[in-house]
Amino acid sequence: xxxFWTVPELLAEVLDYLGDRDRRVMAQICQTFWLPAAxxxxxxxxxxxxxxRLFPEExxxxxxxxxxxxxxxxxxxLRTAEWRRFRLFAPFVRxxxxxxxxxxxxxxxxxxxxxxxxxxxxxxxxxxxxxxxxPVLKQEPAQICELFLRPSIKRVxxxxxGPYRLAEEQMILSVFDRLQAxxxxxxxxxxxxxxxxxxxxxxxxFLSSASHLGSICLVANNLPYTVLLSASxxxxxxxxxxxxxxxxxxxxxxxxxxxxxxxxxxxxxxxGLHGSIRTIKAPRLIRLCVSMSNPSGYGPxxxxxxKDSERFPALVDLRVKNFHRGHLEAIFxxxxxxxxxxxxxxxxxxxxxxxxxxxxxxxxxxxxLEDLVLGDGYHDGDVSLxxxxxxxxxxxxxxxxSMSVDAREMHTFSGNLTPHPTLEMVNLGQSEADGHEIxxxxxxxxxxxRLQECYTIxxxxxxPQTTRWARIWNDVKLFEKMQGLDGKS
Numbered sequence: 001x002x003x004f005w006t007v008p009e010l011l012a013e014v015l016d017y018l019g020d021r022d023r024r025v026m027a028q029i030c031q032t033f034w035l036p037a038a039x040x041x042x043x044x045x046x047x048x049x050x051x052x053r054l055f056p057e058e059x060x061x062x063x064x065x066x067x068x069x070x071x072x073x074x075x076x077x078l079r080t081a082e083w084r085r086f087r088l089f090a091p092f093v094r095x096x097x098x099x100x101x102x103x104x105x106x107x108x109x110x111x112x113x114x115x116x117x118x119x120x121x122x123x124x125x126x127x128x129x130x131x132x133x134x135p136v137l138k139q140e141p142a143q144i145c146e147l148f149l150r151p152s153i154k155r156v157x158x159x160x161x162g163p164y165r166l167a168e169e170q171m172i173l174s175v176f177d178r179l180q181a182x183x184x185x186x187x188x189x190x191x192x193x194x195x196x197x198x199x200x201x202x203x204x205x206f207l208s209s210a211s212h213l214g215s216i217c218l219v220a221n222n223l224p225y226t227v228l229l230s231a232s233x234x235x236x237x238x239x240x241x242x243x244x245x246x247x248x249x250x251x252x253x254x255x256x257x258x259x260x261x262x263x264x265x266x267x268x269x270x271x272g273l274h275g276s277i278r279t280i281k282a283p284r285l286i287r288l289c290v291s292m293s294n295p296s297g298y299g300p301x302x303x304x305x306x307k308d309s310e311r312f313p314a315l316v317d318l319r320v321k322n323f324h325r326g327h328l329e330a331i332f333x334x335x336x337x338x339x340x341x342x343x344x345x346x347x348x349x350x351x352x353x354x355x356x357x358x359x360x361x362x363x364x365x366x367x368x369l370e371d372l373v374l375g376d377g378y379h380d381g382d383v384s385l386x387x388x389x390x391x392x393x394x395x396x397x398x399x400x401x402s403m404s405v406d407a408r409e410m411h412t413f414s415g416n417l418t419p420h421p422t423l424e425m426v427n428l429g430q431s432e433a434d435g436h437e438i439x440x441x442x443x444x445x446x447x448x449x450r451l452q453e454c455y456t457i458x459x460x461x462x463x464p465q466t467t468r469w470a471r472i473w474n475d476v477k478l479f480e481k482m483q484g485l486d487g488k489s
Contacts, residue, residue: 012036042092051093051120052107054085063103073107078114086120093121097128100144100171112143119150126155131171141174149178153185160192169196176202184212191219204230217241219267228279232256241265244293245272258282262314267291274302280311287317292324292345303330316368328358332365338397340366343375353404356383363390367397374403376429382406385431385443386413392420392447404429410443411436417446425453433468441475449483451476 018026020041027037045051049072052060059082061073100108111120127148149156158175172195179185188210195203200223207216207230214236218227223245231237238260245268261282266273270292290302305311307330318334319341331342340362354374362372372395385407391398399422407428426448433440444454454473458466 016040038089039092042089044095045093046097048096048098048104051086051090054089056082073104074110078110083114090121091123093124095126096121096124096148097130098148099130099132101132105140105144108144108147109140112147115147120147122150122152124148124150124153126157127153128157128159129175130159141171142178144171145174145178149175149182151182151184153182155187155189156182156185157189158191169199172196172199173202176206179206180209185210186212187215188213189217191217194221200224200226203227207231208233210234212236215239219243222246225275225279228256228276232258232280235260237261239263242276243267244269245276255279255281259284261285263287265289265291267293269293270302271300274300274305277302277305277311282312284314285312286314287319287339288312288315289319289321291321293322301327301330303327306330307333332361335366336368337366338368339371340369341371341373343373353383353406356387359383359387359403360390363394367394369395370397371400372398372402373400373427376404384408385410385440385447386415386417388447389418389420391423392418396421398423400425400427402427402429404431407431407440407443408434409436410434410439413439413443417443419446419449422450423448424450426451426455428454428456428469430458430465431456431469433465433472435468437468437472438475441472441479444472444476445479445483449480451480 023037023041026033027041028034052072052074055074055078059074059076059078061075063073129148156179160172172192176199179188190203203218204224204226207213207227211234213234216231216237216239218241221244223242225245227242227245231240237258240258240261240263242265245266256279258280262284264280264282264285264287266276266289268276268291273290273292306315315334316337317339318331318337319339320331321343322345323342324345331340359374362374366372372391383405385405388401388405391401398420401423405428426444444451448454454476456465456469458469460466
């Protein structure tokens with residue numbers, strides 16, 4: 001054997017480049033290749049059935065569903081010798097996805113019995129659990145959780161999309177209770193439907209004691225505001241994603257102060273968002289993403305609280321989806337924003353353009369802006385391509401711009417344009433153009449002489465606008481080449 005293969009770092013580099021099938025072949029060549037090849041092949045397991053295949057065939061029960069997905073369950077009594085292959089490969093597993101359903105939960109209980117509660121996968125770091133099963137005894141969910149939610153776990157993702165039933169409730173309680181026994185959990189993602197009051201209390205107890213958690217994502221239909229208060233006790237929490245907090249009429253008197261939170265995402269109702277923002281204080285928050293499920297102009301403006309400069313003093317990145325134009329006034333007070341993405345709410349009478357007065361107000365309100373994305377607007381269309389010169393005057397640091405404009409009738413334009421000194425990327429969305437393509441390209445080149453990337457997003461390849469804009473962008477590149485030749489001469 002060449003000495004090249006005896007260098008562990010070089011061998012690992014080659015194996016990492018290969019696919020699973022080639023790694024299995026490498027593992028059969030010699031003992032030197034077996035350990036590193038097996039470690040990579042068994043590192044990420046998409047289904048628990050792969051591990052059950054390690055038991056003798058006479059113990060396996062195969063279930064096949066119409067979607068050609070195969071499930072494996074075990075039957076009979078497992079002898080000690082029959083665990084040998086499983087114990088050989090189990091330490092290599094670092095990532096696992098498992099669906100707990102009526103086909104395999106009895107197998108999991110049988111494995112718990114014969115493993116004597118020691119856990120199946122000693123080095124497991126990341127696990128994804130999906131619950132789909134019929135009612136079981138009260139103690140059984142705790143046994144299943146004990147198999148996989150070991151103290152060494154770093155990331156847990158749980159999904160429960162089925163209807164509320166007693167069995168699922170017991171599983172939810174068992175998961176939350178078991179999480180309290182994982183001292184170094186760094187990432188938790190939970191998605192499901194409504195959870196009971198008891199499960200809410202169990203979740204809050206876990207959050208209050210999670211000292212190493214860096215990221216949480218909680219999606220449920222009835223999250224209480226006590227979740228915010230409990231999560232604020234986590235000293236290492238930097239990223240949080242919350243959905244559908246309960247709507248309340250009065251904000252709790254206690255504030256949830258997140259000392260280390262830098263990234264917050266929220267999805268839910270207008271009232272839920274209003275209560276969340278008024279409850280949270282995050283001095284280090286940099287990025288706030290909001291998706292509103294009922295974007296109406298009625299009720300309190302949830303963004304009014306952002307005017308309080310002490311609540312999010314470090315906020316520089318704001319992204320809002322399903323935004324109502326009645327909330328714009330509060331947004332314009334955030335002068336320190338560097339990134340702003342706004343996608344208005346869907347309106348049957350909406351057009352793709354913004355009023356030119358609002359576009360000018362965007363430019364005047366955010367002098368430090370570097371990235372601006374304005375989704376489809378709500379006006380008949382009086383903002384044209386030359387109006388984007390406002391950003392050269394008021395936003396000298398802007399590098400990326402995305403919005404739709406009316407680029408027609410550029411052959412009649414004869415005014416002066418202030419070139420933008422830094423703008424490099426432009427997405428003109430579904431801007432409309434006419435047959436005066438050279439004139440449009442000339443205006444674009446005069447507006448943004450430093451342009452490096454430009455495109456539109458007309459989805460229909462047969463639409464005349466698609467081919468028209470392709471020619472316009474080619475003309476813009478020709479203008480850039482001509483300018484480069486003039487500079488050299």
